[in-house]
Structures are given as structure tokens and as C-alpha cells.
Amino acid sequence: GAGVSQSPRYKVAKRGQDVALRCxxxxxxxxLFWYQQALGQGPEFLxxxxxxxxxxxxxxxxDRFFAERPEGSVSTLKIQRTQxxxxxxxxxxxRKTSGYDEQFFGPGTRLTVL
Amino acid sequence: GNSVTxxxxxxxxxxxxxLTINCTYTATGYPSLFWYVQYPGEGLQLLLKATxxxxxxxxxxxxxxxxxxxxSFHLEKGSVQVSDSAVYFxxxxxxxxxxxxxxxxxxxxxx
Numbered sequence: 001g002a003g004v005s006q007s008p009r010y011k012v013a014k015r016g017q018d019v020a021l022r023c024x025x026x027x028x029x030x031x032l033f034w035y036q037q038a039l040g041q042g043p044e045f046l047x048x049x050x051x052x053x054x055x056x057x058x059x060x061x062x063d064r065f066f067a068e069r070p071e072g073s074v075s076t077l078k079i080q081r082t083q084x085x086x087x088x089x090x091x092x093x094x095r096k097t098s099g100y101d102e103q104f105f106g107p108g109t110r111l112t113v114l
Numbered sequence: 115g116n117s118v119t120x121x122x123x124x125x126x127x128x129x130x131x132x133l134t135i136n137c138t139y140t141a142t143g144y145p146s147l148f149w150y151v152q153y154p155g156e157g158l159q160l161l162l163k164a165t166x167x168x169x170x171x172x173x174x175x176x177x178x179x180x181x182x183x184x185x186s187f188h189l190e191k192g193s194v195q196v197s198d199s200a201v202y203f204x205x206x207x208x209x210x211x212x213x214x215x216x217x218x219x220x221x222x223x224x225x
Contacts (some may be wrong), residue, residue, distance in 0.1 A: 003157075004157070031211070033211070033212070033213075040217070040218075041217050041218070042118075042203050042205075042215030042216050042217045042218050043158070043203075043213075043215050044215070045212035045213065045214070048211050048212060055211075056210070056211065056212065059212070091157070091158065093158075102160050102163075103160075103213065105157045105158040105159070106157055107156065107157040108157065
């Protein structure tokens with residue numbers, strides 16, 4: 001069965017450009033998470049959706065970061081006016097329900113800001 | 115706040131050696147503890163988990179025991195293989211939904 005997919009897998013942006021990263025969760029999964037993984041670091045939580053509701057956005061580093069999941073399935077993470085410190089791998093994970101179910105991770109999108 | 119500290123890598127071992135990767139945590143309440151693995155070119159995968167004190171998680175020959183008294187969750191394997199070469203992340207989750215990860219430990223196994 002299909003796992004979590006993310007696109008594009010690699011993105012190079014010039015500083016100041018806007019980017020949009022897409023996540024397709026496992027079909028039927030209610031919860032969706034975004035994480036940011038800087039080089040040599042562990043993933044850090046950005047935001048969490050349950051269906052279309054964004055329940056926690058405490059990890060978004062600035063108001064340049066915006067995430068949406070309008071129909072409770074596909075999600076998009078948008079970064080406006082990218083800066084070099086935004087360079088990282090952006091991971092998406094989905095979970096079947098709430099609580100202690102396992103989070104399944106996608107392969108990530110590697111963003112490089114020049 | 116909640117955090118995870120794990121031993122820095124890289125760790126290099128010969129095939130069939132004994133592996134320990136140390137992990138300690140700081141958390142309020144009673145967290146669930148996890149080890150995730152990231153193989154080259156692949157996404158993060160859950161390796162094992164433990165949800166309460168003294169629980170032992172195990173998978174693929176790896177084990178870790180939830181030690182509340184020492185706030186530790188060390189990863190062990192009795193005989194490593196070349197195919198175990200990967201980055202290993204210790205992590206915790208409290209009553210919220212987000213997972214807090216350590217920085218990761220890169221493991222190299224030499225044939």
C-alpha cells in the first residue's frame with residue numbers, strides 16, 4: 001500500500017522566493033504533522049492537523065510559515081520570502097487516529113535556499 | 115521543558131559486535147518513548163516503543179527498556195549487521211501529539 005508521499009523531493013530556491021511543499025498522507029489517516037529537520041539534527045515539530053483543523057502550530061518558526069489542509073487530506077506547507085536558515089528537510093507524517101497510534105513518515109522534501 | 119539527549123556519533127562497530135546507544139530524557143508527566151531509524155535514502159521508521167516504566171520495546175533484534183528511575187531508554191543489540199547501518203533517533207511523546215526527537219546517532223557497521 002502507498003505510504004506518505006511528499007513533493008517535490010528536492011527544491012532549490014533563491015532567497016526571497018516563496019515555496020510550497022506538498023504532503024499526501026496515507027489514505028484515511030486523520031492526523032497530519034509537519035516537522036523540520038536541519039542538517040545533523042533531529043526533526044523538530046512545526047504543526048499538527050486533525051482532519052482540516054490545525055490544532056497546534058506552536059512550532060512554526062515565524063509568520064512566514066503557513067500550513068493548510070483544506071479538505072482534511074493533502075496538506076501544503078508554504079514558506080514566504082525564504083531565507084537561508086530555512087534550508088532543511090521538511091518531513092510530513094500521518095497517523096490513523098488520535099492518541100498513541102504510530103506516526104508514519106514521508107521521505108521528506110530537501111529545501112535549499114541560496 | 116521536554117527534551118531528549120542521546121550519545122553523539124558516529125559510532126563505528128564491526129559486524130557481530132554488541133551495540134549500545136545511550137538515551138536520556140527530561141519530561142513532565144509520563145512520556146511514551148521511542149526509537150526511530152532512518153536508513154540511507156529512506157524516511158524515518160518506528161523501530162520500537164515503550165509506553166510505561168519498565169516496559170521493554172523490541173524489534174529486529176533491538177531492545178530498549180523504559181527506566182523511570184534513571185530517565186533512560188538505551189538502545190541495545192547483541193550482534194549488529196552491516197544492514198543496521200543507519201541514523202537512530204531517540205524520541206518521546208507526552209500527553210500532547212508532537213514527538214520530540216534527539217539529535218540522532220549515526221551508526222556504521224564494518225564487514
